[in-house]
Amino acid sequence: MPSTSVTTDTLAAFSDAWNRHDIDALMSFMTADCIFQTAAGPDACGTRHVGTEAVRKAFAAAWQAVPDAQWINGQHFVHGDFGTSQWTFTGTAADGSRIETDGIDVFTFKGGKIHLKNVFRKARPNLPAAK
16 A cells, blocks of 8 residues: 555555455554444444544444445545545345445545545345345
8 A cells, every 4th residue: 555645546455355354454554543434323423433443343343244245346536635435335134135235435544544434325225135
């Protein structure tokens, strides 16, 4: 990863790490004072996780909830210290129903790393379980 700027290639590699379920790789893209704001939660921002340990736990929780989680069809944009990644989230819920919904990460960058990952995801009912 470049030491001074984040590029669309950086965001593509970050997305690849999500799809590999590679927590160490993910955290290597984040600043020490990173912030992760989830799509759901009790606050207007979803749920805010601050700092590497809290963000690490929150990232890993996504795979615990949906073990086959994937973020596909990624499209990445970077302009200065701001960027986005659009994607389709897919996976299987605990009840066997299928998740397939579009979303976007809105990022701010600091020192060549991701400082804030703010997630927005469409609220779509799950699809019937595969037979």
